């Protein structure tokens with residue numbers, strides 16, 4: 001069946017308001033290049049969905065499919081755009097890194113088969129229809145033709161356009177969630193992000209897949225990577241609540257009781273928007289919601305979860321430290337603590353953990369210590385350094401580090417302002433033999 005037999009619609013690039021002009025120009029160039037190479041090229045996937053929904057476009061994420069070898073076409077485009085190209089031969093895909101940070105993923109029409117449920121698909125060359133039907137949902141399978149003679153025509157064999165209009169998430173076939181259970185999470189994510197509904201039959205299939213615990217067939221880190229995308233959504237509360245109602249959080253721990261009020265508190269907390277927001281990267285924000293989900297779990301369980309999902313070292317550290325929340329709060333809940341004691345305790349924690357404890361505690365004394373640490377103590381820097389100490393006759397070696405640490409604690413407690421005051425304090429530390 002020719003892909004062009006579907007109803008052609010108005011040129012979406014013209015028809016969608018607010019569409020980025022440079023995107024249209026780029027698509028025309030790719031279409032012209034496809035013409036020169038005798039290929040058919042289509043824009044497909046999430047970007048097409050968002051064009052029709054007139055949403056903000058994620059121009060990092062441009063997916064193009066072609067009817068022939070994507071590697072040689074990618075190389076031709078790389079020469080034309082002076083872009084970097086990376087070829088993934090085994091997957092029939094290539095990525096082009098063009099100006100303004102745009103990445104274009106090019107792939108040959110593919111067909112997929114699943115050796116067993118949850119396994120990574122086996123990929124082979126296919127035709128346009130197979131490439132459409134291997135996708136997760138009909139709304140993510142709309143394609144726009146890029147070749148000059150049909151530029152802008154919508155190709156929609158899965159009736160995804162009607163689903164977009166009806167605000168429906170629909171799978172292509174009944175085995176979809178068994179083949180790839182990560183689609184369970186994707187369905188909920190798109191449903192809640194777009195304010196759609198998972199269509200009735202699709203919802204039945206999704207619930208059946210959850211009931212049969214199909215998600216356990218997927219490697220845990222891969223399933224978690226898709227879950228992380230939920231936590232990275234602009235509003236992760238809605239999909240989390242929906243997933244929880246569907247019983248879709250048991251892959252973390254069974255049973256898992258979601259404290260949605262607490263997660264909302266974390267979501268709205270000024271620590272993530274106010275004066276400390278620079279302490280964590282925006283891409284680490286998801287971690288706070290994960291910590292909120294795990295809050296109250298025994299450390300042993302948290303340890304098991306962390307190792308199953310293969311978090312990065314920094315993430316692991318934040319999660320495990322936050323599992324020690326009660327001990328940190330108990331230590332800080334002491335009005336007598338000297339500033340350097342607060343500093344020494346909190347300096348061992350990741351910034352994410354410190355902020356999380358600040359969000360999660362209501363104890364005034366603890367909050368006071370935490371805020372002083374965040375606003376004052378952690379900014380204290382010494383004016384003298386190891387070289388100054390060597391000039392004072394202290395031999396190079398670990399002793400220097402010990403003295404500098406003592407000095408820093410002294411400065412945090414007593415606010416030494418001048419360099420001469422720091423030198424004096426060093427002499428006092430040496431006389432007292434403290435830390436030596």
Ligand code: ATP
Nearest residue numbers: 045046047061063134135136137140141180182183
């Ligand atoms: P987002 O807006 O969150 O980036 P997206 O639709 O662009 O969403 P991607 O994860 O970037 O999603 O995937 C690009 C396209 O690849 C999807 O639109 C879909 O067509 C296809 N796809 C992605 N994941 C799957 C999957 N698990 N099963 C089938 N098709 C998938």
